[in-house]
Amino acid sequence: MDLKELSRDESRGMTLIVKTISRLIMSFVILFGCFIIIYGHITPGGGFAGGIILTIAYVLLLLAFGGKVAMAKLSNFWASMWDNIGALSFVVIGFLGMTGGYFFLNFLDHGSPGHLVSAGMIPLCNIFIALKVGAALYAIFIGLSVYGRIVTEEEK
Amino acid sequence: MLSHTSLYILDMALMGMGVYALIAKRHIIKKIIGVVTMEYAINLFLILVGYRAGGIAPIEDAQISAADLAARAVDPLPQALVLTSIVIGLGTLALMASLAIKLYEKYKTFDMSEINRLRG
Amino acid sequence: MIAIFHVLLFFMIIGSAVAIETKNMLSAVIAVGAVGFGVSLLFLFLGAPDIAITQVIVEILSLIILIRATTFADNRAVERKIDSFATITGLFFLGFFVMATVWAFSDLTPFGEPLMVVSQRYLAGSSAETGAVNVVAGVILDYRAYDTLGEAMVLFTSVLGAFVILRRRGKKPLDEADTEQFGIISD
Structure with missing residues (x-):
């Protein structure tokens, strides 16, 4: 689905200006979220903040273009699926630590502190936590804005 | 005036505002606002307790070694607990908001005493 | 400051x-x-x-x-x-609460001097034991990963609760208008 064509469509969502700005900004927001997630063990940030930034990118899409376009990009089924994938992978990493002795053991090589590939399982955990938190909050938001809509008298 | 517990007391006054909104207000959204205010106050209190005067953020870099951190940094443990607590707060806020929307849909009002009267 | x-x-x-x-x-x-x-x-x-x-x-x-x-x-x-009764009760509890905290906080450590018994170990050992230079990331994902697991579970429960409260499906059979108006995918 092409967002550029959709932003010409005045019938749904907000005005052309809002749609164009949010179409241009959304990819940068996603990029910033990925940066926050991947560098979470070196700089401030991490999985929680980065996951919510990813959610905000999709919420921007949802607010500007309306629920149908956002759900075509990432439907509620796939949102709950990413949620499950993130949570299950986190638990699986915890159980893989059992190979070294106990639950959530940091079993990978720690590397040299301060580099991007270091700290063993912590970057992986950050990514899975971000998937989990981001997809869960996006699912809540779909629930609030699409399912939770009040049916007014005119629409009936 | 700026005694060693005055910040704690101001923070608890903020929490008291939340308690007041929860007790005295009848609007459901006002009650939710009260809960959110209480949550801010509690998170802030945990961070205030862990603050070290003139402390730095608990992040190592080229200039600051681990021994430096142990001598100068603020307490990282409340930060880790509050980090999870903030995200949980967002989840519970969404749950409360959806409950409020459903109540409005059923009773066509946000007034708590009105809802009690309509049900009885 | x-x-x-x-x-x-x-x-x-x-x-x-x-x-x-x-x-x-x-x-x-x-x-x-x-x-x-x-x-x-x-x-x-x-x-x-x-x-x-x-x-x-x-x-x-x-x-x-x-x-x-x-x-x-x-x-x-x-x-x-x-509602005057609720307002007076709320103000009373507000005052009571602040008074109780003034009394209780006199025993707390002064502002700016935390205890940091466990945290000293986290601060000194984080980069050597976990490899993370951000100590908070080391604490939430290595030393105290159980907390994060519990947080994930609470968030999952709240998502589930919001969906159960907000859903329309299951209460009545879906018709064409639901799919058109609300974007509910029928399955």
């Missing part, structure tokens, strides 16, 4: 008072947003950049949720008459 903390906390108390007492719900919600950004600024000054970032972003999302829950409704009828 400590004066800035006091000023910010006064700002937040005034903001929450505006949020609680104003008649217009939209300004109440925006005042709560101002309190949240004040909290985030204070976190930044208190040496906690991780939670400052998280608080800003969570604040944006919760503002959207609260505005979403507020603006469609007719709010004029509420708060027209003041």
Whole structure:
């Protein structure tokens, strides 16, 4: 689905200006979220903040273009699926630590502190936590804005 | 005036505002606002307790070694607990908001005493 | 520095008072947003950049949720008459609460001198034991990963609760209008 064509469509969502700005900004927001997630063990940030930034990118899409376009990009089924994938992978990493002795053991090589590939399982955990938190909050938001809509008298 | 517990007391006054909104207000959204205010106050209190005067953020870099951190940094443990607590707060806020929307849909009002009267 | 903390906390108390007492719900919600950004600024000054970032972003999302829950409704009828008993009770408990905290906090360690018994070990050993230079990331994902697992579970439960409350499917059979109007995919 092409967002550029959709932003010409005045019938749904907000005005052309809002749609164009949010179409241009959304990819940068996603990029910033990925940066926050991947560098979470070196700089401030991490999985929680980065996951919510990813959610905000999709919420921007949802607010500007309306629920149908956002759900075509990432439907509620796939949102709950990413949620499950993130949570299950986190638990699986915890159980893989059992190979070294106990639950959530940091079993990978720690590397040299301060580099991007270091700290063993912590970057992986950050990514899975971000998937989990981001997809869960996006699912809540779909629930609030699409399912939770009040049916007014005119629409009936 | 700026005694060693005055910040704690101001923070608890903020929490008291939340308690007041929860007790005295009848609007459901006002009650939710009260809960959110209480949550801010509690998170802030945990961070205030862990603050070290003139402390730095608990992040190592080229200039600051681990021994430096142990001598100068603020307490990282409340930060880790509050980090999870903030995200949980967002989840519970969404749950409360959806409950409020459903109540409005059923009773066509946000007034708590009105809802009690309509049900009885 | 400590004066800035006091000023910010006064700002937040005034903001929450505006949020609680104003008649217009939209300004109440925006005042709560101002309190949240004040909290985030204070976190930044208190040496906690991780939670400052998280608080800003969570604040944006919760503002959207609260505005979403507020603006469609007719709010004029509420708060027209003041319930005096509830107001007096609330003010009494507010005063009681502040008095109790003044008494209780006299035994707390002074501001700026934390105990840090466990945290000394985390601070000194994080980069050597976990490899993470950000000590907070080391604590939440290595030393205390159980907390994060529990957090994930609580978040999952709240998502489940919101969906169960908000769903329309299951109460009556879906027809064409539901799919058209609300975008509910039939399966």
